[in-house]
Each structure stands twice: as structure tokens, then as C-alpha cells.
Amino acid sequence: KQEVTQIPAALSVPEGENLVLNCSFTDSAIYNLQWFRQDPGKGLTSLLLIQSSQREQTSGRLNASLDKSSGRSTLYIAASQPGDSATYLCAVRRRDSSYKLIFGSGTRLLVRP
């Protein structure tokens, strides 16, 4: 059974720091992995989708990497800003006919001014 873990559960950093959020999964047979952001009381916003054949994907100050063999993905945020404060969720998509997403429990990020 696929399990997705995100550590740490919460992170507080000063503005301007570069930071890394971690996501690990137990079954390497994934189709792709998606990173989301969720603001309090809001829905999820898709940040990046990285295919199983890719090593990394970039969008602006965000960079996601994927190492399928070790069951790990990282989300790198450069030059963090208070507006980056949110919960970040990763989800892996199963490599079977269902293509179901399995979510981690998220990392709650606070960027202090």
C-alpha cells in the first residue's frame, strides 16, 4: 500500500531564506507526483507536476525534484517571502488503471517578515 510522508509537519523561517520541503513515498511504482499549496480555508492550488521519467520541474522560484528509486521528492523554494506562507502538500499518482492520487499530510510553512 502506497504511503506518503511529509516531514517536517511545520516549518518557520525568516524571509529571504531558501528552503526545502520533503516528501517520501513507499512504492516507487508511481506515474507522476504533484505538489500543491493550500491557504487556510481555501482549496488546493497545483504548483508543479513532475512525471516519473523526469528528475526535476521548475516554475518561477519553485523547483521540484524526484528520485523514484529512493522514493523521495523535494520542493525547493528560493528567496522565501511572507506570501509563501501556506500548507504544502505532495501527492503521488499510482501507476495502475485508477491513476488515484495519494496525499501526504502536508508541511505548514510560515515565512516571518
Place this chain on the structure above:
Amino acid sequence: DAGITQSPRHKVTETGTPVTLRCHQTENHRYMYWYRQDPGHGLRLIHYSYGVKDTDKGEVSDGYSVSRSKTEDFLLTLESATSSQTSVYFCAISESGAHEQYFGPGTRLTVT
């Protein structure tokens, strides 16, 4: 933002009453999903649809039913609401099962 709306956005209902939540999309995506989000459990899939009248169960489908009679609408019904179904419900859409999923704003349901 993907064109996804959910209604109602907030609802309080009593135990034993039927409840229907609606998800509406303007993107013409084939796949639609219903999730619930609870503290300590994260996001869990309830049901999903891969086309009009084509639906399948997710991991927490007991007590829920769905219907999709049009591409743009996906309904989630709680036949007889229970307190354990108090949650935030999210709808999501995707072009195919393997494409990015885009989420709606959510419905906060409280069952008293």
C-alpha cells in the same frame, strides 16, 4: 484558475437528513473527483468519475453516493448524514486520470 465551483460553500444539517453537494466545471474535463479533508487524515478520495454516468469508488466511499448526468456536473449525496461526515469536501477535475488535478474552493459541512 480552473473553472470549478462548489455549492453550497457552507452547510449545517442534522443527523439523518439527506445532503447533496454539487460540483460544476466549465473546463470540459473528463475526470471529476470528490475528496474529504479531515485533521489527522489529510485528503481522502470518496468517489470519482471518468465520464458521464461512469463512476467508481475511492477509499472512503461508505455512506456516500455520486451521480454524473452531464460532463459539467458531479453530485455527491449523503443519504443519511452522520456526525462522522462533518468535514470539508473538495471537488477536483482533470483532463485524464494521469493529468494534473485542479481543485474547487471546498464545501464545509457540519452535521449536528
